[in-house]
Amino acid sequence: MIVITPNYYKNFKCIAGECPDSCCQGWEVDADEASLEYYKTLPDTLEIKQRINSVLDKDEFDNTIFRLAPKKRCPFLNDENLCDMHIAIGGEHTPVTCRNFPRFIYDFGGTREIGISFSCPVAAELIYNSNTSLEFDNEINSDLPVLNDIDAELFIKIKKARTKAFQIIQNAEKPLDKRLCELLSFSKKLQSELDDYAEGGSDISFKEVLENPELINPEYRDKVDNFREKPIENTLANENIAAYFIYKYFLLAIYDKDVLSKAKMAAIGVLINTYLGEGEWTMHLWSKETEHSQYNMDRYKKLLKDADCLKTDNLCLLINCKN
Numbered sequence: 598m599i600v601i602t603p604n605y606y607k608n609f610k611c612i613a614g615e616c617p618d619s620c621c622q623g624w625e626v627d628a629d630e631a632s633l634e635y636y637k638t639l640p641d642t643l644e645i646k647q648r649i650n651s652v653l654d655k656d657e658f659d660n661t662i663f664r665l666a667p668k669k670r671c672p673f674l675n676d677e678n679l680c681d682m683h684i685a686i687g688g689e690h691t692p693v694t695c696r697n698f699p700r701f702i703y704d705f706g707g708t709r710e711i712g713i714s715f716s717c718p719v720a721a722e723l724i725y726n727s728n729t730s731l732e733f734d735n736e737i738n739s740d741l742p743v744l745n746d747i748d749a750e751l752f753i754k755i756k757k758a759r760t761k762a763f764q765i766i767q768n769a770e771k772p773l774d775k776r777l778c779e780l781l782s783f784s785k786k787l788q789s790e791l792d793d794y795a796e797g798g799s800d801i802s803f804k805e806v807l808e809n810p811e812l813i814n815p816e817y818r819d820k821v822d823n824f825r826e827k828p829i830e831n832t833l834a835n836e837n838i839a840a841y842f843i844y845k846y847f848l849l850a851i852y853d854k855d856v857l858s859k860a861k862m863a864a865i866g867v868l869i870n871t872y873l874g875e876g877e878w879t880m881h882l883w884s885k886e887t888e889h890s891q892y893n894m895d896r897y898k899k900l901l902k903d904a905d906c907l908k909t910d911n912l913c914l915l916i917n918c919k920n
Contacts, residue, residue: 598707598709598737598743599707600709600710600735600737601708602710602733603724606711606712607734609699609713612719614679616718616719620698620716620717621671622669622671623813623885624889625662625665626662626695627662628653629693631693632690632692636690639686644685648672652672658891680695698714699713699714699720700713703849704743704745705743705745705752709740709743710844714888714889715841715877715880715883715884716885717881721878721880722877724837724841724880727837730767730833731763731767731837731844748851751791752848755850755856758847762784762843762863766780766836766839766863767836773835774828774829774831774916777829777839777863777913777916780863781861784856784857785909791854791855791856792854792855794855795902796902799900799904801905803915806865806900806904806907807869807873807883808821809890809893809897810896811886811890811892813890816882817883817885820879820882821873823873824872824873827871829871829916834875835867835871838867838880839864839866840863842863847859858901858902861901861909862901864912864916865912
């Protein structure tokens with residue numbers, strides 16, 4: 598299998614108890630089926646098994662989760678901000694969410710793409726402060742290709758389109774606002790070739806789009822309260838924010854034929870950094886609040902199509918660029 602990773606991925610290392618915003622606090626943790634089956638094999642006298650059984654619960658989506666402790670802390674997060682489950686039975690037996698975070702992993706037949714999310718402060722710093730445009734490292738391992746029902750023709754078409762999207766965003770001869778609008782225009786044309794895409798119908802402001810109903814970190818609300826429109830800066834950090842969203846989401850259009858929403862996410866990501874205060878911490882807070890809250894993310898995906906302010910032409914006006 599071919600494994601593709603961003604150029605900054607190899608530099609990622611979890612700092613565990615030193616993390617300024619622990620991934621073990623603020624959101625619920627799903628207990629996946631494989632991990633649950635393993636926990637059943639543990640001796641009943643083992644303290645960690647008793648603790649696991651005492652906090653298993655269901656969320657509103659009927660997912661099995663670990664019920665949070667006060668201050669929204671994971672029930673296994675100790676006073677040193679280290680994981681008691683990891684200590685007791687090994688990191689390989691923690692839930693798959695914990696083992697993978699902040700990585701996202703997508704398998705496309707014989708290709709596996711791996712990245713890291715802005716939701717982790719360490720990852721956010723690596724992505725935001727990279728001194729080069731996004732590039733990729735490739736390696737081949739002995740893993741067998743993953744069988745799936747991907748439409749090969751569609752996959753090739755969208756993969757080529759993503760390459761073009763990267764070229765548009767990384768064309769430093771143009772200011773970034775022009776690049777973002779070119780990306781939207783390119784994606785809108787591609788969308789017309791793939792599937793119908795009805796835009797608009799919900800009269801909601803851009804600031805309201807960012808006001809997530811589920812609050813994880815109060816600092817994010819402070820960021821939104823200080824929302825201020827201003828021109829996009831032509832920085833490498835903003836370019837790499839757009840590239841992050843293209844890498845993470847664009848190719849997923851093979852499943853829903855919705856490339857335009859993925860392109861919008863790239864443009865909106867730059868606007869978030871611009872309007873809420875430039876910096877990796879802004880991107881970290883937004884990502885943790887949105888990308889890792891099922892409720893907030895479902896709402897956001899719907900607004901990408903429904904919000905009048907996020908119609909392609911209106912989004913270009915926000916970017917300060919006219920088609």
